Amino acid sequence: MGITVNVAIFASIALLVAIYFIYSRVRHVERSYGTVVITGASSGLGHSFALQYARRAQYLVLIARSRQRLADVATECRALSPSLTVDIISADLSSIPSDTAGDVDHQGAEATANAIKALGISSIDCLVLNAGISSHCPAAVTPLSHLERVMDVNFTASVVLTQRLMPLLSTATRPRIAVVSSIQGFAPTPTRAVYSASKHALHGFFGALATENAWLNVTVVCPGWLDTNLRASSLSRPGAKVSANSKHALSPDVAAAVAVQAIADGKRMIIIPRRFWLVYWAQVLVPGLLARIMRRSYCKKP
Numbered sequence: 001m002g003i004t005v006n007v008a009i010f011a012s013i014a015l016l017v018a019i020y021f022i023y024s025r026v027r028h029v030e031r032s033y034g035t036v037v038i039t040g041a042s043s044g045l046g047h048s049f050a051l052q053y054a055r056r057a058q059y060l061v062l063i064a065r066s067r068q069r070l071a072d073v074a075t076e077c078r079a080l081s082p083s084l085t086v087d088i089i090s091a092d093l094s095s096i097p098s099d100t101a102g103d104v105d106h107q108g109a110e111a112t113a114n115a116i117k118a119l120g121i122s123s124i125d126c127l128v129l130n131a132g133i134s135s136h137c138p139a140a141v142t143p144l145s146h147l148e149r150v151m152d153v154n155f156t157a158s159v160v161l162t163q164r165l166m167p168l169l170s171t172a173t174r175p176r177i178a179v180v181s182s183i184q185g186f187a188p189t190p191t192r193a194v195y196s197a198s199k200h201a202l203h204g205f206f207g208a209l210a211t212e213n214a215w216l217n218v219t220v221v222c223p224g225w226l227d228t229n230l231r232a233s234s235l236s237r238p239g240a241k242v243s244a245n246s247k248h249a250l251s252p253d254v255a256a257a258v259a260v261q262a263i264a265d266g267k268r269m270i271i272i273p274r275r276f277w278l279v280y281w282a283q284v285l286v287p288g289l290l291a292r293i294m295r296r297s298y299c300k301k302p
């Protein structure tokens with residue numbers, strides 16, 4: 001009798017493990033999308049996202065200011081997947097026109113959302129909110145102009161696009177939003193106050209959005225250092241030297257591949273590479289210690 005019960009328990013556990021394994025494999029291979037919209041697709045991580053989704057989607061909409069670089073990315077995507085349709089939208093997501101990016105066809109997130117709708121799309125399966133800029137400056141002296149621009153591009157534009165595109169997301173079968181934050185989105189970082197604040201804001205807004213809408217999968221993507229142009233193009237005080245990319249910087253192609261899988265799996269947050277979960281837990285459990293370590297690494301004594 002006892003042996004029969006043990007065998008039954010063992011068989012039940014084995015069955016549950018098998019069901020879980022099959023379920024996780026089914027989720028793992030889910031990879032076909034209709035329409036994917038990507039902001040900041042002209043370089044770095046956004047370019048890598050575009051190449052990843054070129055293999056998985058039927059229709060890509062790529063957005064950034066630089067028309068030429070977007071056209072080059074679109075050509076690469078079509079080469080990867082000849083049946084793919086790609087449209088590009090040259091737009092400055094900020095409502096404050098920039099003097100560095102040349103002419104754009106659309107100014108501001110509202111106008112960009114209208115340009116997306118004008119393409120005649122009936123639904124959006126995945127909206128990748130990746131466009132971003134950085135700022136290097138001590139918190140106490142960061143100019144208001146940097147604060148306004150960084151918040152506008154990194155936070156407000158993502159909110160406005162999402163709100164305007166919700167009707168198109170709601171008609172997709174399994175709609176997803178991927179919003180690109182950073183390690184600095186949960187660990188306040190010296191000399192990156194405004195950038196860090198803009199990324200923290202994304203966690204607050206998109207966390208609430210996900211909680212309100214069970215039908216919508218929202219993944220917050222938090223990369224560490226990436227080997228991209230972000231640092232070189234960051235806003236900084238005149239004369240301030242922004243250090244070069246760290247030698248530990250990760251390839252954006254690797255980060256995008258990991259992120260795309262996490263988005264397909266419906267994860268709420270992904271930290272890339274995984275070792276930076278240590279920073280997350282340090283911020284939750286021992287924030288004072290983390291602040292001391294950060295101060296030593298980022299703040300030089302005068």
Ligand SMILES: NC(=O)c1ccc[n+]([C@@H]2O[C@H](COP(=O)([O-])OP(=O)(O)OC[C@H]3O[C@@H](n4cnc5c(N)ncnc54)[C@H](OP(=O)(O)O)[C@@H]3O)[C@@H](O)[C@H]2O)c1
Pocket residue numbers: 039040041042043044045046063064065066067069091092093094101130131132133153180181182183222223224225226227228229230231233252
């Ligand atoms: N690099 C890192 O170490 C790192 C780490 C964590 C998170 N991230 C995040 O990753 C995302 C992508 O950055 P990246 O590292 O790939 O840097 P990147 O190569 O400089 O890419 C930034 C992208 O955003 C676009 N963009 C910037 N301002 C814009 C505006 N006003 N309107 C429309 N598009 C705009 C840029 O295109 P145009 O210039 O053509 O407009 C470009 O396509 C950002 O959200 C960034 O915060 C980066």
